[in-house]
Amino acid sequence: MTRHIRHSAFFCALLLVALFVNATRIQVFQAASYDENPANRRHTIARYGQPRGDILVGGLPVTGSRDTGEQLRYERTYEDGPLYAPVTGYASQEYGTALLEHSEDSVLSGADPMLSPFPLWNDFTRSQNAGGDVATTLDRAAQQAAYDGLDGRKGAVAAIEPSTGRILALVSTPSYDPAALSGNDSAVGRSWTRLNGDADKPMLNRAVRKTYPPGSTFKVVTAAAALDAGVVKDVDQRTDSPAPYRLPGTTTRLTNESDGCENLSLREAFKWSCNTVFAKLGVRVGVRNMTATAQAFGFNDTALRIPFSVAQSTFDTSVDKAQLALSSIGQYNTRATPLQMAMVSAAVANGGQVRQPYLVERTTRAGGSTVETAGARPLRQAMHPATAARLRELMTEVVTDGTGTNAAIRGATVGGKTGTAQHGLGNSGTPYAWFVSWAQDHRDMEAKVAVAVVVEDAEADRGEISGGGDAAPIARAVMEAVLKSAGGRGR
Amino acid sequence: MTKVGTTVVRVDAPAPAVRLPRRRGIELSLIVLAVLLSVYGYCDVGLAKNGSIPPGAAGYGAGLGVLALLAHIAVRLRAPDADPLLLPIGVLLNGLGLVLIYRLDLETPGDRAAPTQLVWSTLGVALFIVVVLLLRDHRVLTRYAYVCVAAAMVLLILPIFFPAVNGARIWIRIAGFSIQPGEFAKVLLAVFFAAYLAANRNALAYAGRRIWRLQLPTGRVLGPIVAVWLLSVGVLILERDLGTSLLFFGLFVVLLYVATGRTGWIAVGLLLAALGAVAVGWLEPHVHSRVEDWLHPFASIEAGQGPNQLAQSLFAFAAGGVLGTGLGLGHSVLIGFAVKSDFILATAGEELGLAGLAAIFLLYALLVERGYRAGFALRDPFGRLLAVGLASIVALQVFVIAGGVTGLIPLTGMAMPFLAQGGSSVVTNWAIVALLIRVSDSARSQYDGRQAP
Numbered sequence: 001m002t003r004h005i006r007h008s009a010f011f012c013a014l015l016l017v018a019l020f021v022n023a024t025r026i027q028v029f030q031a032a033s034y035d036e037n038p039a040n041r042r043h044t045i046a047r048y049g050q051p052r053g054d055i056l057v058g059g060l061p062v063t064g065s066r067d068t069g070e071q072l073r074y075e076r077t078y079e080d081g082p083l084y085a086p087v088t089g090y091a092s093q094e095y096g097t098a099l100l101e102h103s104e105d106s107v108l109s110g111a112d113p114m115l116s117p118f119p120l121w122n123d124f125t126r127s128q129n130a131g132g133d134v135a136t137t138l139d140r141a142a143q144q145a146a147y148d149g150l151d152g153r154k155g156a157v158a159a160i161e162p163s164t165g166r167i168l169a170l171v172s173t174p175s176y177d178p179a180a181l182s183g184n185d186s187a188v189g190r191s192w193t194r195l196n197g198d199a200d201k202p203m204l205n206r207a208v209r210k211t212y213p214p215g216s217t218f219k220v221v222t223a224a225a226a227l228d229a230g231v232v233k234d235v236d237q238r239t240d241s242p243a244p245y246r247l248p249g250t251t252t253r254l255t256n257e258s259d260g261c262e263n264l265s266l267r268e269a270f271k272w273s274c275n276t277v278f279a280k281l282g283v284r285v286g287v288r289n290m291t292a293t294a295q296a297f298g299f300n301d302t303a304l305r306i307p308f309s310v311a312q313s314t315f316d317t318s319v320d321k322a323q324l325a326l327s328s329i330g331q332y333n334t335r336a337t338p339l340q341m342a343m344v345s346a347a348v349a350n351g352g353q354v355r356q357p358y359l360v361e362r363t364t365r366a367g368g369s370t371v372e373t374a375g376a377r378p379l380r381q382a383m384h385p386a387t388a389a390r391l392r393e394l395m396t397e398v399v400t401d402g403t404g405t406n407a408a409i410r411g412a413t414v415g416g417k418t419g420t421a422q423h424g425l426g427n428s429g430t431p432y433a434w435f436v437s438w439a440q441d442h443r444d445m446e447a448k449v450a451v452a453v454v455v456e457d458a459e460a461d462r463g464e465i466s467g468g469g470d471a472a473p474i475a476r477a478v479m480e481a482v483l484k485s486a487g488g489r490g491r
Numbered sequence: 492m493t494k495v496g497t498t499v500v501r502v503d504a505p506a507p508a509v510r511l512p513r514r515r516g517i518e519l520s521l522i523v524l525a526v527l528l529s530v531y532g533y534c535d536v537g538l539a540k541n542g543s544i545p546p547g548a549a550g551y552g553a554g555l556g557v558l559a560l561l562a563h564i565a566v567r568l569r570a571p572d573a574d575p576l577l578l579p580i581g582v583l584l585n586g587l588g589l590v591l592i593y594r595l596d597l598e599t600p601g602d603r604a605a606p607t608q609l610v611w612s613t614l615g616v617a618l619f620i621v622v623v624l625l626l627r628d629h630r631v632l633t634r635y636a637y638v639c640v641a642a643a644m645v646l647l648i649l650p651i652f653f654p655a656v657n658g659a660r661i662w663i664r665i666a667g668f669s670i671q672p673g674e675f676a677k678v679l680l681a682v683f684f685a686a687y688l689a690a691n692r693n694a695l696a697y698a699g700r701r702i703w704r705l706q707l708p709t710g711r712v713l714g715p716i717v718a719v720w721l722l723s724v725g726v727l728i729l730e731r732d733l734g735t736s737l738l739f740f741g742l743f744v745v746l747l748y749v750a751t752g753r754t755g756w757i758a759v760g761l762l763l764a765a766l767g768a769v770a771v772g773w774l775e776p777h778v779h780s781r782v783e784d785w786l787h788p789f790a791s792i793e794a795g796q797g798p799n800q801l802a803q804s805l806f807a808f809a810a811g812g813v814l815g816t817g818l819g820l821g822h823s824v825l826i827g828f829a830v831k832s833d834f835i836l837a838t839a840g841e842e843l844g845l846a847g848l849a850a851i852f853l854l855y856a857l858l859v860e861r862g863y864r865a866g867f868a869l870r871d872p873f874g875r876l877l878a879v880g881l882a883s884i885v886a887l888q889v890f891v892i893a894g895g896v897t898g899l900i901p902l903t904g905m906a907m908p909f910l911a912q913g914g915s916s917v918v919t920n921w922a923i924v925a926l927l928i929r930v931s932d933s934a935r936s937q938y939d940g941r942q943a944p
Contacts, residue, residue, distance in 0.1 A: 001749065007749075012882075016886075019890060022898070026805060027808050028812070037798075039806075042825075
């Protein structure tokens with residue numbers, strides 16, 4: 001009998017070994033694959049188990065976290081949600097994240113290993129870092145001024161600091177309150193459906209994710225190309241420009257919005273925004289030089305991140321002469337985001353140099369210690385400094401006595417360029433009103449702000465240049481706000 | 492065939508030449524350690540969940556301590572030679588179970604199970620004390636063998652007249668208490684099997700036909716095993732309780748083998764078990780789905796219906812890793828239904844890790860080993876079979892449910908001994924420990940310095 005008891009004891013030991021081996025299989029060897037199974041809610045629970053870090057504007061948070069006491073415990077809240085939505089995006093428990101909430105998610109959620117006090121500390125203790133904060137480059141006053149200026153109309157504003165590339169304002173309207181998407185209840189589902197179904201596309205960030213035909217504002221690029229390529233040596237020399245201008249190889253005749261454009265000098269043609277002069281200039285500069293200058297400004301760049309991605313602004317490189325003529329006045333396949341046009345304006349104000357724009361000044365741990373700072377951004381010479389100086393003059397004259405007088409600010413040098421872009425089949429759509437500008441306080445060494453404004457439903461006759469009427473006042477308000485707060489800071 | 496069965500053991504044996512140390516002091520210190528460990532776990536849960544020591548910690552510790560102390564005193568009085576490890580293991584497992592249930596209670600505020608479990612544990616320890624005090628010699632039980640089997644039958648049949656709960660007809664509800672009579676039946680059947688086999692083992696061992704190397708039993712003595720097999724299948728079909736059925740059958744086959752030493756019994760047993768399993772797995776949808784879940788634990792995820800309980804259980808074990816998340820910091824509550832009973836091990840696996848899980852397995856292994864050791868040392872066949880049977884119940888039960896929740900075998904509803912929520916189970920397990928204390932006391936007091944034959 002003893003022998004058989006021993007056998008059955010051995011059998012029990014065998015069962016124990018089987019349990020051990022199987023437990024080790026699950027808890028050690030297959031643990032990683034089980035942990036990463038999308039149906040495993042542990043990651044989600046951990047992610048929302050602590051307050052999310054905040055996004056700061058001017059040192060103050062524009063976001064917050066609310067303790068719901070549910071399984072997914074903390075929900076995102078927003079202050080001035082619609083105002084900052086084009087920057088923050090949303091952080092939804094149901095629909096993921098967008099814009100800064102997306103690109104800075106690892107810092108905000110605490111997942112970034114850089115947030116841990118020591119390397120590998122969290123792997124060892126199984127603890128989670130508190131969410132870090134993201135300080136933006138935005139200027140509260142400028143953002144508010146842009147939002148108020150658009151006043152519910154469809155449009156966008158992008159403002160940057162020319163010498164650094166810091167984005168000072170990024171507004172897109174109509175906007176939405178991202179707080180409506182934070183949770184995971186049925187109301188969130190309804191908001192999501194409503195926002196996505198809205199014909200006005202409130203969740204589209206028009207400042208960086210939508211491209212518009214830049215229209216006459218693109219003449220800054222064409223002028224730069226012409227001066228850099230030596231096609232125009234003296235801005236005051238009369239050009240050989242017929243009006244109307246027959247597009248090369250076609251019978252299409254290009255006209256102007258105003259009379260008296262024939263053979264005007266570059267200075268006068270820029271001031272009065274003569275299509276015929278610039279279309280012909282573009283053809284004379286040629287595809288290669290036009291493309292080189294446009295790309296130096298940032299056109300056709302697919303890799304721009306601020307840190308979220310920016311839609312590619314395009315300048316078509318395979319065009320015939322007629323298409324090149326149209327491309328040179330911001331039509332045909334030339335398209336630009338408002339941010340891209342702000343970069344064009346900033347390059348003029350900054351001696352021809354384009355700084356890559358950015359939104360995140362620095363990221364910090366919950367305690368306030370710095371994780372990462374923006375540092376100097378890559379630099380690109382878009383045009384010769386001399387060309388930039390010429391264009392500064394030309395743009396200033398647009399504001400002093402041209403189409404952009406609405407943007408003038410007392411005590412500051414302001415340069416600008418209006419634009420009205422037609423679009424739609426047979427140009428039937430409501431035109432887009434553009435205004436790009438920069439401003440330099442008389443007491444400053446350099447321009448402090450460059451702005452691009454686009455208003456989609458400008459209530460203007462299509463025959464009239466409305467950029468100066470609709471968009472320029474918004475640009476002025478933004479520039480004034482920046483100069484004021486820069487003045488307050490600097491002195 | 493050994494000659495053990497013919498050895499006559501006299502109750503009033505002369506004092507053994509070498510007396511084994513009693514080690515009651517060691518038992519007491521281990522009990523104190525077990526209570527302290529449980530209180531520590533209780534405080535740990537409170538600190539992890541709320542940042543403060545739970546207000547009931549002192550009362551809980553005192554309650555568990557007093558219970559353990561009373562049991563210890565009973566052992567000192569009436570079973571002074573008993574194995575000193577059995578009682579501390581029972582106290583530690585029961586205390587750990589209370590901690591885990593209390594921890595899960597915090598996630599389900601509407602459904603508190605720990606207080607009830609403490610009441611049942613008190614009843615269990617009371618039964619333990621009663622058994623140790625009143626049962627002076629385990630051989631008395633042989634007289635009641637047929638009473639036991641009759642009682643077991645009644646207990647097994649009773650739930651058929653009550654409504655099914657969650658697909659299984661294994662509960663009776665009396666005055667707000669849910670009782671699982673099958674749990675008590677386990678011990679009664681173990682007593683019966685041991686008594687029956689001890690009395691008839693010589694007859695059962697008659698060799699019949701021999702096929703290759705298998706010595707088949709004669710047809711005449713096949714009756715009992717077929718009867719037990721029918722009983723198991725009956726339980727399975729009428730009550731849809733795969734686990735209990737498996738346990739009964741496994742227990743019988745183990746005891747039959749130990750009693751007769753015939754490998755033929757194992758062959759017949761495995762054949763019948765396989766037949767029954769295939770037939771039931773084919774015919775019974777409840778069992779069939781369990782097998783499907785076992786083969787494809789993530790099928791419901793792929794079907795877009797979210798993870799099922801087994802998948803959630805596997806996630807919990809995986810989340811624990813080697814060292815665990817720490818008590819109170821896991822999310823095993825995602826398993827949902829039965830997280831405090833059948834799936835309690837998943838909480839241990841997630842929050843204590845593979846290390847804690849291995850420790851729990853080793854505690855069970857030690858309990859089983861002490862039972863087997865008593866079986867080795869005893870001289871009377873009934874005592875040996877009883878010790879082996881009781882130890883095997885624990886071993887099989889741990890394997891069936893632990894293997895089920897970790898995906899080793901198809902999942903069957905069964906309580907993890909001492910850990911899982913369930914009054915009947917706790918009471919039964921204390922009865923098992925009491926009987927093991929009793930047989931080990933006999934075994935060690937009879938020890939005469941020689942290796943048991």
